Amino acid sequence: MNYTIRKGTPQDIEDAFRLIMELAVFEKGEHLVSNSPARMLEDGFGNNPVFEFFVAETTDEKPEIVGMALTYIRYSTWRGQCLYLEDLIVTEKYRQFGLGKMLLDTVVKRAVETNMAIVMWQVLDWNTPAINFYKKCGAELAPEWINCTVLPEKLASWQYGKF
């Protein structure tokens, strides 16, 4: 099978969202998804785009999007501008063909081209295949940082100035 990796366009948003939902189910987080293709279209291609993405597409007669990587710029006060890889997804039946590495390579290349200090992402501690893949690629894994979140329901009822 042959593939091409290219920049995602507005026409790819529906396919990208399908892959996002596939990953959300795998990560046991589908009940947390409040995003939609319509909102992604606005957030990625509206007046103030906040992300970009790449797709992996088959190059046969009926091209099909089978993987994607979504990135945006983060700001590290220590290092300056960094490229954050929010999602790296290859649909299940197209794994083991090297598409994940091709997508990750594209993201790294983009980071180098745009003078980003580092490339960062996160992985779940029980996702052993992904952890092994990232280690093999040469990424540093740092489990000492804990994610903190003020969830939507808490945002609305936030207690200001209580202590």
Place this chain on the structure above:
Amino acid sequence: MNYTIRKGTPQDIEDAFRLIMELAVFEKGEHLVSNSPARMLEDGFGNNPVFEFFVAETTDEKPEIVGMALTYIRYSTWRGQCLYLEDLIVTEKYRQFGLGKMLLDTVVKRAVETNMAIVMWQVLDWNTPAINFYKKCGAELAPEWINCTVLPEKLASWQYGKF
């Protein structure tokens, strides 16, 4: 003592950077800091600003910046636009007066005003006072996500397409 919380300006960058270095020393990461006030000025107030920040300032005769919170927009494929709190810093001798909570409140208010889905940040797993503070504030802590990074030296020598 009286304080005011206000938006950071270009004139505050030097003070903000002093606080960033104080936190980097506490987090044992000062050797990783490659950023500078000049770069922060460009990144925060140039053609394409990638962060904003708030400062806590004393309101006596010689106003002094004693705390700051730096934020930027992240993109969650599950939730859409989120406000990320990169640094929340109160200089050591001004702690225990509630300034951290005032800064965090300001960030939460800003997130609500700008329709951000959630507020997110990270804390080191050995920083017990900060962990307790965030839990008391109502944040959810999720230790199952591991940070992955391609460091600058690896970016430059990245092996493309090796598997």
